[in-house]
Amino acid sequence: MLFVQAMLNYVIIQTIKRKYVSPLFLKNVEEKLDSNSFIRVHKSYIVALDKIEGVVHHELQIGIYKIPLSRNYRKAVVPKILGDNLWNGNR
Numbered sequence: 904m905l906f907v908q909a910m911l912n913y914v915i916i917q918t919i920k921r922k923y924v925s926p927l928f929l930k931n932v933e934e935k936l937d938s939n940s941f942i943r944v945h946k947s948y949i950v951a952l953d954k955i956e957g958v959v960h961h962e963l964q965i966g967i968y969k970i971p972l973s974r975n976y977r978k979a980v981v982p983k984i985l986g987d988n989l990w991n992g993n994r
Contacts, residue, residue: 904916904917904918904941904953905917905918905919905950905951905954905965905966905968906948906949906950906951906954906965906968906970907929907932907933907936907941907948907949907950908947908948909929909948910947911930911945912926912984913925913926913927914927914928914929914932916932916970919966922987927946929947929949932949933949936949939952940952940953942976942980942983943976944963944970944971944972944973944976944978944980945970945971945973945976946973946975947971948970948971950963950965950970951965952983952984954966955984957971958981958984959973959976961973983984987989
């Protein structure tokens with residue numbers, strides 16, 4: 904799985920080969936996922952940490968997809984991506 908996107912009362916689960924649409928809430932999906940492998944990056948997105956290829960401004964790059972990275976989640980997300988030793992949120 905690459906990422907999960909919330910769309911009203913559904914979620915879109917994007918994999919490498921295809922996407923699945925399911926009548927679930929993002930919060931319920933988040934509770935089932937391993938927090939060491941997946942992270943919430945926006946009110947509407949959860950991404951697989953090992954699939955993130957880069958961070959440019961307020962977006963994450965995962966293959967051809969650009970996922971928004973919200974200010975509310977940035978301080979928790981960037982250290983997980985770069986490692987705690989490379990990020991100092993006070994700068």
